[in-house]
Amino acid sequence: MVRLDFPTTYNEGKYEALIVGLDLTKAVEATNMVIHCDSQVITNQVNGDYECKGEKMKKYLEQAKRRVNELQVKIVQIPKGENEQADHLAKAASAEYMITPDKVLSFIQLSPLIDVVDVQEIGFESNWTTLLVSYLKDGTLPDGKEAARKLKVQAARFVLIKDVLYKRGFSRPYLRCLGPEEVDYIMREVHEGICSNHSGLQSLVHKLIKVGYCWPTMQKDAQIYVKACNKCQRFKNIIKLRMEELTPITAPWPFAQWGLDIMGPFSIAVRQLKFLIVGIDYFTKWVEAEALAIITEKNVQSFVWKSIICRYEIPRVLVSNNGKQFDNDSFRYFYSQLGIENHYSSPAHPQANGQVKVMN
CATH class of the missing domain: 3.30.420.10 (Ribonuclease H-like superfamily/Ribonuclease H)
Structure with a gap:
């Protein structure tokens, strides 16, 4: 029907x-x-x-x-x-x-079938399948020993069935080989035809292969076609988040500014240890770490006191995410009494890429 x-x-x-x-x-x-x-x-x-x-x-x-x-x-x-x-x-x-x-x-x-047939029959002599079809059908080889060798190697991946060229596949059916004149029509049918969803570049290429077509420049042609699609450019999803500049965090001297984060849970070790609290100095990239069985406000405060303050003096700034172990009344009172500034970053590793969005 x-x-x-x-x-x-x-x-x-x-x-x-x-x-x-x-x-x-x-x-x-x-x-x-x-x-x-x-x-x-x-x-x-x-x-x-x-x-x-x-x-x-x-x-x-x-x-x-x-x-x-x-x-x-x-x-x-x-x-x-x-x-x-x-x-x-x-x-x-x-x-x-x-x-x-x-x-x-x-x-x-x-579109009418007579238009499709006309498109498919025009210009066959000039497309990329000509040499392959000639060799598979009549055994015709190009001039030159090297060119003939390359054609024989390439032809091993193709088969001619009723004068139609197909590409062999290891785990898929034969793919119909298309000439340049057929490519635009096939991409339009897959991209905009029945049951289409104006898919992007990678999805369009996968669909073309899935329906049984191939040609050497599929990736490039699909990219050009998607970029030229009027509906894709007008109605595609656009990121509407407001762009903001990231605030680079620099340290004026060693051990003046530390980034804190919690990693885990990992495989349970001796004494039920499965978490890791890490502190990284922004100037020297020196790392202090401690294994924990549980991550509580008291354990985080104890790590900052023993591993950072007692070893490297009171820092100027501590940078952490919005986890409840760092953002609580007890921890805020602790660093305010010592004159430490606390900056909160987005929920990710504070030291990532050396760029952190500061949220005061």
């Missing part, structure tokens, strides 16, 4: 359905089939009884005949009253919200 999401006439719609059906028949490798069509015009044009007029209709007829000649197909005209099942599916596809019956394949088509 195909929904044509573009302007079309009655006969053009019939041809679109016929061509899609023939393509699906070929995809499942069926070779002998009978097509029942309630259109007298389409049936007689394909069978050669009617003459086709109009350039667009001639293109449809040409593509339909080409597919019919590849298969053993017989097209039979039937009365419209005997085509109720197809009419029912057509009404379901044309509804505002397409309702798909069980076990029925359905998709939305955004």
